Amino acid sequence: MAYPGSSRSVSSAPHAPWRIPDPWSAPDPWPAPEPWFTPDPWFLQPPYAWAGYPVEHPLTFPVVDAWRHVPHAWRQAPAHAGGPERITERPPRAHHIDWHARYPNDIILHGPTDRKAIALTFDDGPDDVWTPQILRILAQYQVKATFFCVGQRVQQSPRVLQQIYREGHVVGNHSWSHPNLTRLSPAEVRAEVERTSDEIQRLLGVRPYLFRPPYGALSDEVIREVVAMGYKIVFWNVDSLDWAGLTGPQVAANVLAHAGPGAIVLMHSAGGTGEGREPTVQSLPYIIVTLRRFGYTFVTVPELTGIPAYQPQAPG
Numbered sequence: 001m002a003y004p005g006s007s008r009s010v011s012s013a014p015h016a017p018w019r020i021p022d023p024w025s026a027p028d029p030w031p032a033p034e035p036w037f038t039p040d041p042w043f044l045q046p047p048y049a050w051a052g053y054p055v056e057h058p059l060t061f062p063v064v065d066a067w068r069h070v071p072h073a074w075r076q077a078p079a080h081a082g083g084p085e086r087i088t089e090r091p092p093r094a095h096h097i098d099w100h101a102r103y104p105n106d107i108i109l110h111g112p113t114d115r116k117a118i119a120l121t122f123d124d125g126p127d128d129v130w131t132p133q134i135l136r137i138l139a140q141y142q143v144k145a146t147f148f149c150v151g152q153r154v155q156q157s158p159r160v161l162q163q164i165y166r167e168g169h170v171v172g173n174h175s176w177s178h179p180n181l182t183r184l185s186p187a188e189v190r191a192e193v194e195r196t197s198d199e200i201q202r203l204l205g206v207r208p209y210l211f212r213p214p215y216g217a218l219s220d221e222v223i224r225e226v227v228a229m230g231y232k233i234v235f236w237n238v239d240s241l242d243w244a245g246l247t248g249p250q251v252a253a254n255v256l257a258h259a260g261p262g263a264i265v266l267m268h269s270a271g272g273t274g275e276g277r278e279p280t281v282q283s284l285p286y287i288i289v290t291l292r293r294f295g296y297t298f299v300t301v302p303e304l305t306g307i308p309a310y311q312p313q314a315p316g
């Protein structure tokens with residue numbers, strides 16, 4: 001069967017089935033698009049188009065497309081030691097609630113619920129491809145957010161980290177190599193956290209106070225170590241599931257269906273090895289515009305919770 005306007009036919013090549021090109025293994029430069037390729041912006045598709053939502057994301061296309069032309073070497077952020085974000089590493093939500101109940105002063109799930117304020121948080125960056133796109137959208141919509149950064153990626157993309165900070169966002173600690181901390185010794189946990197803060201402090205002159213464990217995985221031992229080092233553990237109460245291979249509309253639906261006053265929303269500003277963040281980039285303008293229409297403002301986690309962003313500076 002041939003698609004309209006296409007010289008290709010799906011059934012004519014049974015031994016070499018056509019596949020969606022994988023941007024992570026594709027040769028550089030990225031091959032020109034097939035002549036029959038027409039991008040379909042998600043917000044022009046049902047159910048958004050059916051629902052009569054206005055089209056007001058002119059940014060989405062140029063930005064999402066631009067990354068294809070970035071040289072291949074720049075696209076690779078260091079791999080997570082514990083592998084990409086995935087369901088098998090993540091404790092059930094009930095564990096987060098339980099840990100918060102047992103350590104109410106050390107573990108944050110959300111902010112006060114009496115004000116229509118929401119904190120967007122972005123994990124796993126910085127990188128040179130996706131984080132700049134997130135930053136561009138946040139700047140366009142004048143939203144301040146909180147970035148939980150991975151130390152080895154800070155080391156690789158220091159200028160993007162400095163851009164995050166310079167543009168008024170808050171930088172938190174998300175470990176050095178993104179392992180599952182519950183599988184490490186106490187000394188290794190301390191090294192993961194402190195090495196990251198050292199690198200951030202070297203680049204920004206401030207030392208993070210907020211820590212988010214990779215995969216949201218904690219144990220009593222890890223909590224003890226992190227709290228003893230003087231950090232506040234920040235979870236979330238709305239998971240965009242942008243790490244789970246969803247489309248842009250699905251990511252937007254997850255956030256919009258669950259966000260409420262005081263929400264801390266989990267999103268990602270960089271992928272694991274071989275992962276893109278197009279759904280996050282595509283959904284973000286829609287999430288911001290929609291929640292603003294419902295009267296929400298966007299704040300950082302420190303603004304939402306009253307918790308300081310950074311450790312007190314050592315005198316002298």
Ligand SMILES: [Zn+2]
Nearest residue numbers: 123124214215
């Ligand atoms: Zn992470």
